[in-house]
Amino acid sequence: MRIYLDDQRPEADFNAVDEFTETSWLELPDSTSRTHFMKPTCVREDPFIALYMPYLTFATQHERPTSNSRRYNELLELYKDETIHGSRTLDEAYYQFAVGTELDAAMRLRNKDQVVSRRIHGQLEGRYSWTLLRVDQLWLWVINSNTIITSSTHRVDDQQDPVITRILYDLSMKAGRGKGQRQPSTPEELTRFIVNGCIRFFDQALDISSNQSIGTESPISIRQLYSDSINQASIEEAKLFDSFAKEKLRKENRGIRSQAPSVNNTATLLRNVKDIRDELNILKTIATYQDNVQQELGTRAASASRIILDISEMDKLTETIYAAVHATLNLEQNEIALSQSEETIQQGKTIMLFTVTTIIFLPMSFLTSLFALDIADFQHDASGDLKYIPGWIFPIIFGVSAALWIPLMMYAFWEQIVHYFPFVIPPPFGKKIRQRQESDARTENDSDPFRLRAETHRELGPELERRRIYDTVKKHATVYRDIPPDEEVALGQKRGNTY
Helix, strand or coil, rough: CCHHCCCCCCHHHHHHHHHHHHHCEEEEECCCEEECCEECEEEEEECEEEEEEEEEEEEEEECCCCHHHHHHHHHHHHEEECCCCCCCCCCHHCCCECHHHHHHHHHHHHCCCHHHHCCCCHCCCCCEEEEEEEEEEEEEEEEEEEEEEECCCCCCCCCCCCHHHHHHHHHHHHHHCCCCCCCCCHHHHHHHHHHHHHHHHCCCCCCCCCCCCCCCCCCCCHHHHHHHHHHHHHEEEHHHHHHHHHHHHHHHCCCCCCCCCHHHHHHHHHHHHHHHHHHHHHHHHCCCCCCHHHHHHHHCCCCCHHHHHHHHHHHHHHHHHHHHHHHHHHHHHHHHHHHHHHHHHHHHHHHHHHHHHHHHHHHHHHHHHHCCCCCCCCCCCCCCCCCCHHHHHHHHHCCCCCHHHHHHHHCCCCHHHHHHHHHHHHCHHHHHHHHHHHHHHHHHCCCCCHHHHHHHHHHHHHHHHHHHHHHHHHCHHHHCCCCHHHHHHHHHHHHHCCC
């Protein structure tokens, strides 16, 4: 309104602009979301242009409220009944968290676990502030041939707005490059320049600390951070697999029993790689929004399209690493299962040893204790003490014990006895057992598809080979079309090297 009043333009012109801007946007998502955003789009209605686009930027996140965040929250509280378009973190922009205690906790956890944060700071435990990615919005309107109005998201930290500082810096650099580098001369050219500048935040080295001037190029860009994270994951995956293979080979060479390996490192790496893929998907979604806006704006050199291709290539590489880490994790889990099975077998052998010992010594212990009782009917010497004749006591102890051993042993190891020693079972039971084993073996073989296939191949092998040679001759030697099949087969065998 102020612009039209200063230019002394009629009210009808202002009403036209006002109506255009009101119909150009669409707010998303529903009312339960914490913040809203404009649907990315570019609307043209000569001479007006309305453009709404997300862009990526670094920001500083604080564990505790700061003076700037308090002012920001007061501003949000003042307009709590209105629609707020606040700054969103990378996960908030994609998952659109609603308001709730559990959702707030999940949001804070994800905001402190970004790939960018881990790459810049390493260990985040105990930190009260860290760098992360945020998704802010660019609103731009061209209202006449001389005026562009831009608006960007209010920052929640103490850093300057990159849309202002970076675009002004790029304009100054463009002017200082000498001949052939002219600055934008029309509102539409300046619009394209601003849009391209916001999109290039992805692969430009941006400042990540407030004490750096705009002219000081940081060696860190969003693209480089993710590329370095992918390379680091690839190196860690190779180390994990190499360590697993060497440890496995060392145990096999030394005859060491398999021990359960630790899967914590592999599981952690798998989680990190999954996070990389998840965030690459978010970045690709944002780049797709930017590409749509560029296409609607009519930009020839669509920088967002190249960013989408770069992200897709990184995602393919990350997918390969994810599959490799998952395979290593499966190998380690199989090794754990093998180790546990070996322990189970060893425990079974130990239990079996105790069982056999109990079967042998329990009857003997019972009889020994029984004959130790001072009973008048038992044998005594002249002084009245218990004293047994070996020929009388030993047959009783060992004979009764053996009478218990044999059936108990046969009951405990019946399957093994029948399987390995069927001939020791006297007829007619042994004969019936052997017949049953043979019948079970035939039934098992008849139901085995691999055995049936092998027998069929042995039985039909010569005929199949004959038909193969015949078909080969028919396919490649048309001059022999009228030769009888037997002669063709003989000819094919004779000229097998040719065909």
